[in-house]
Amino acid sequence: MWDVLVVGGGPAGLSAALFLARAGLKVLVLDGGRSKLKGVSRVPNFPGLLEEPSGEELLDRLKAHAERYGAEVKPGTVKGIRDLGGVFEVETEEGTVEAERLLLCTHKDPTLPSLLGLERQGDFIHTDEKGRTRYPRVYAAGVARGKVPGHAIVSAGDGAYVAVALVSDLRGEPYKDHTT
Template identity: 65%
Template structure:
């Protein structure tokens, strides 16, 4: 199966991006390396709409469940190889599984593996992007803390994930995309 987009990273930015991509009708896969810093946060008291202050792990599970409810497939694994097969990216996971997609969205915080494999332009530790989240490699986007534009907080990362996803959909469709009924 070839997905429309693969999101590498299962934290708030990646899951938010996946949710927006799926709501646009795209076939989306999230590859979750289970490295989100949010997993270690004991309580998240400031996430809008969640007054009970869940643990970071509980918040991630809610985000995953929401994404899955929109058709997002989430798999655990670490990307160890990336090939551009002329319009389709093939990502090889550590366990040998291969997943393919037309576009990639990196939400990998400080994990440089995929960025290094693709030779992406960097700003120090961060992946260089334009304002819309496009990297130096065609059809590869980045969102959240990996861009270095947002602090490592769940709410800002999730907002940036949504922002970049809307731009990715707009690019794929060749016209502005809006995630609300006209």
């Protein structure tokens, strides 16, 4: 039984797993291997890193950091989900996983939001400012909820989020600060 099942092994999911594990929670990350960051050749905007790793290198570092504090990261894709009243039973190609809470970090993939009947705003899962959906014990983070779209700046917090929004507003289009 996991305290939190994080679905998605990109920057949002791995950053969340790090913080959850450091808080003493038992955390499993299911990584479908489809993070958009994998295709980025250079990430110059990740705070604290003076060198500019590739997206894949950055994901490897984020994974290692989360695992260092006890998060477990496994390859996997959700095939089905049932709410058993206090526990989610999640079916993957490897078997069944049980968790008390879900954190969806699934970019714009509509599969899980549809399975759970989550309210959406266009491509994004509707949440409050703290990432809570209206479905009890289900949260969403990163691009899945329309925050910091297309950026690996999750660890930079609200300042980076607002800066990206400001530049996007000034340019009249979504701003991307990385090299593909």
